[in-house]
């Protein structure tokens with residue numbers, strides 16, 4: 148069942164149109180991540196769903212009800228912001244109970260909900276403390292708790308972890324995932340951190356310039372990005388992009404990357420013949436390339452090592468291949484030296500090909 152439905156949503160700030168006739172359906176219990184670079188409109192979209200902005204055109208439905216003109220408090224949503232927005236003079240317990248008291252809930256019910264949220268978030272021992280006596284991670288837990296006690300259908304998160312250091316962020320990310328697995332509420336989560344998106348989401352909506360570029364499961368977005376923007380935005384280290392031209396012949400297509408340098412597209416999962424002679428961009432992730440000292444039987448090209456970056460478990464080896472530079476994830480601990488002559492093999496089943504003029508996937 149659809150939990151949140153956004154229909155033909157347009158939002159303008161004065162003459163600046165930030166969201167353009169946007170449509171989005173989010174299933175009940177789904178963890179949907181809105182991902183994109185700064186300024187792409189993801190917080191604006193979340194704020195529209197929350198009712199914090201008056202939309203210019205379109206409609207929003209939550210749990211089947213048209214809430215387009217409803218007040219935020221009447222939408223059945225709980226929101227968690229990047230800034231914890233806790234009341235500094237109140238204890239954790241009071242921060243959690245405040246909204247419920249205003250809503251007129253009976254004392255017993257309030258106590259029950261706080262107890263449950265405190266247990267889920269492991270903050271039972273912190274209930275009497277003030278926000279200033281908490282760490283950043285604990286404060287963010289309380290902020291999540293405040294949304295939790297409202298007993299809502301839909302949680303909205305706006306970059307809730309971005310104020311935390313990397314280690315804490317990784318810990319809370321796991322906790323959020325666990326929380327979603329236990330509660331099974333619909334969650335809409337804004338971030339510009341692709342790791343957060345890939346690890347948390349059931350589906351990711353990648354946005355650019357107020358438009359959803361791709362809405363898909365994380366691995367589909369990772370393996371089959373619909374355009375050059377999505378391909379470049381997702382993945383760290385980034386996908387390698389090699390400019391070339393497409394040559395379709397009787398024996399199959401290939402990409403000409405330079406004089407005497409061509410990569411056969413045998414194994415690529417789409418028809419490419421109709422792009423014969425056109426400029427294309429061949430995209431391949433560092434982990435879908437293999438370096439060998441000797442030529443292999445697969446589609447491989449000679450390359451020269453520029454440098455090796457050790458990354459702990461493995462390393463990133465930068466290669467020069469004619470006029471192209473590319474990085475390869477290698478199971479190596481400093482065995483490559485600048486100037487080493489190697490061969491690089493391409494995993495075509497995981498490669499991407501883009502039309503250089505439209506930047507769309509072929």
Ligand SMILES: Nc1ncnc2c1ncn2[C@@H]1O[C@H](COP(=O)(O)OP(=O)(O)OP(=O)(O)O)[C@@H](O)[C@H]1O
Pocket residue numbers: 160163165183184185186187188189190191192339
């Ligand atoms: N109140 C406002 N008045 C005018 N322009 C605004 C307002 N709020 C946001 N904008 C503009 O709308 C666009 C989208 O902003 P939004 O905050 O939604 O982006 P975002 O993708 O969430 O970025 P970030 O990750 O930096 O928060 C930006 O160009 C921003 O400058």
